[in-house]
Amino acid sequence: MGPIDDVLTSADDLSPAARDQLTLAMRNGQRLQRLVNDLMDVASIEAGRASAVRVATDLPAFTAELAGVLRAAAERAGLHLTVDCPPLPHPAAVDPRMWEKVVLNLLSNAVKYTFVGGIEVRLRGTDDAAVLTVADTGIGIPAAELPLVFDRFHRVPGSLARNREGTGIGLALVRELVALHGGTVHVDSEPGRGSTFTVTLPYGTPDAEGDAAHPSDAARGTADAWETEAAPHEQPAAPADPSATVLVVDDNADMRTYLTRLLAPIWRVVTCADGEEALAAVAEHRPDVVVTDVMMPRVDGFELLQRLRADPATRAVPVLMLTARAGQEAAVEGFAAGVDDYLAKPFQAAELVARLRVAIDRSAGARTAAPGAAPEATRPTAAPGGRADVRALVPASRQPATPAAPPPPPPAPPAPPVHFDAWRFPASPRAVPALRRALRRLLESAGLDEDQGYDLLLAACEAATNAVEHAQDPIEPFIDVTVEASATGVVITVRDYGQWRERGASMDRGRGSTLMSAFADISAVPSPEGTTVTIRAQRAG
Incomplete structure (x- = not known):
């Protein structure tokens, strides 16, 4: 974040696009920093190493200033923010950074879950404590969830919010930070009518000297993030390609x-x-x-x-x-x-x-593609007897062996029908829909279970997509696909004629192989002439 800030503040020749990109990177870096700091605070409190260092603080002025940093975000979201923090009857001492997190977490929650109406921040003093209330007209909290809202990582299921960001520790952190000051926090809420969070904090005595408290850069970063969320950037005026x-x-x-x-x-x-x-x-x-x-x-x-x-x-x-x-x-x-x-x-x-x-x-x-049209593939020619001759497309090493002559009578029972076909497609993304149509027809004619047929379609199309996208400089601009569906199983092969480039771990997360392996047994055999992927699955049922 430091180098990004240096560039933003010192470089005068940045283009508007570059400045926008760096500002976005800075804002997301600040968001990540806040999340990490919150997690570290929780860990420190859990380990017993956190303590509040109180300093004399003008609590009404500091609280009003903290609420003010979120005013623009609230107003851009169409909400009315009311801040009422009159002077307290007694001086107060708090840990400024802890109090800042308490106020901002409660306010951020109110903005997140309030869509119409407003938010009210009030600070009052009793004889022995300062009382902060943050009330909103938001969606409210179901009664069954109220005992759990201050638990770590708890999120109300199905609740409507401006976004789903966050870690679920904001309110838990509020309770922990208030407890370190010897205070308490509770919530009153009703679905559809809003919520009111009440923090009661003893005035306390200073533990150290300190300067006047003001919102930190982290607080202003929180405000910037919510302002961006409430008022997103305008869409581009003219698309480059309006046809898509x-x-x-x-x-x-x-x-x-x-x-x-x-x-x-x-x-x-x-x-x-x-x-x-x-x-x-x-x-x-x-x-x-x-x-x-x-x-x-x-x-x-x-x-x-x-x-x-x-x-x-x-x-x-x-x-x-x-x-x-x-x-x-x-x-x-x-x-x-x-x-x-x-x-x-x-x-x-x-x-x-x-x-x-x-x-x-x-x-x-x-x-x-015309409905019912033949797939965009080079179909094998018909052989005598009406069956397609696939020998021109299937390498000799993969051609089925010629069956032996049947034994003398009594004849063996006829073998169940085997559905076999082969296609050659151009090495182009447009080949994948054609493969899908052709393969679907064959699997349906073979009587394959509908769910298994769908799974095999996905696996075969993923293999074909890989063959199109990753085979570099093919010696032939085609992919060959064969399929054999028998009574016991299905075997699909996809062959390309190029060399797959090496891909580092950062480039390939294994999504394609993960998809195919979820549906069938997969093997891939590379060679100088290309790669053959074989998909094997036992017949369902």
């Missing part, structure tokens, strides 16, 4: 702004803060691809995906999920839910653009 639309769905305003800045030079971009807004936007104008976060208020990414897939009008819209939940299990969960692609944060901008370009091309190819 990308719908971006994320509850974080900075992420929406970043994705807009990244994608708007290429496609038309529409943004929404949650899945419910996205469904309304899709009903108004069907996008070419949806980029969605997973964790969002109201309608999250998985529910958005489910509802898009349930509607025949939007079932074919490609969906790419962005999520901080990295790891193979999260990827498998996304693909099992029917997502077309999955990208873990943080991601490389070039990778996101490339994946979206492929998704948009596939979507365009699927829409322009």
Whole structure:
């Protein structure tokens, strides 16, 4: 953060775009720093190493100033902020940084969960304590959840909020910091009518000398983050390519702004803060691809995906999920839910653009293909007896052996039918929809279980996508696909004619192999002439 701040404050020749990018990096660095500091505070309190260092403080003035840093965010969110902090009857001594976290956590919570009405901050004094109340007209808290709101990492399930960010330790930290001052905190709330948090703090005596307390840089960073959330940047006036639309769905305003800045030079971009807004936007104008976060208020990414897939009008819209939940299990969960692609944060901008370009091309190819048309592949010629001759496409090493002559009578019972076919596709993303159509027809004719057929379609199309995207400088610009469905199982092979480039761990998180391995046994055999991927699955049932 230091070098970024140096550049922002000293460089006069920064372009507006570069300054915006660095400001975004600084703001997210400050957000990360606040989260880490909160976790460190919790750890220190748990270990018994934290203590409040009280200094004489003009508590009404300091509290009013802290509330003031969030005034702009509250007003931009359409909320009325009232601050009422008259002088106290006795001098007060608090740890300024701890009191700052108490006030800002309560105020941030109020802004997060209040959509109409206002927030009131009041400070009063009794004979032996200062009493702070933060009241809002927000969504309120169910009675069953009230005893749990100050527990660490607890979040009220299904609650409507401006975003799903946070660690669930804000209110727990408030209780711990107030307790270090010998005080108490409690909440009164009713769903639909709002919440009132009340902090009672003894006046105390100073432990050390101190200067006048003022909001820290961290406090102003909190205010900046909420102001950005409440008033996101304007959308670009003119898209570079109005023929294709990308719908971006994320509850974080900075992420929406970043994705807009990244994608708007290429496609038309529409943004929404949650899945419910996205469904309304899709009903108004069907996008070419949806980029969605997973964790969002109201309608999250998985529910958005489910509802898009349930509607025949939007079932074919490609969906790419962005999520901080990295790891193979999260990827498998996304693909099992029917997502077309999955990208873990943080991601490389070039990778996101490339994946979206492929998704948009596939979507365009699927829409322009005539219903019921033959797949865009070089079909093998018919052999005597009506069966396709696949020998021109299948290497000799993989051709089935000629069956031996049947023994003399009595004849053996006839073998169950074997469904076999082979196709050659151009090494192009447009080949994948054609493969999907051809393979679906064969698996249906073989009587394969519907769910298993769907899983194998996903695995085969992922293998074909890899063959198209990663085989470099192919000696032949094709991919060959064969499939054999028998009474016992299914074997699918996908062969390319190029060399796969080496990819570091940071470039490849194994999502493709994870997807395919979730559905079948996978083997890949590289050679100087290309790579053959084999997908084997026992027949379900």
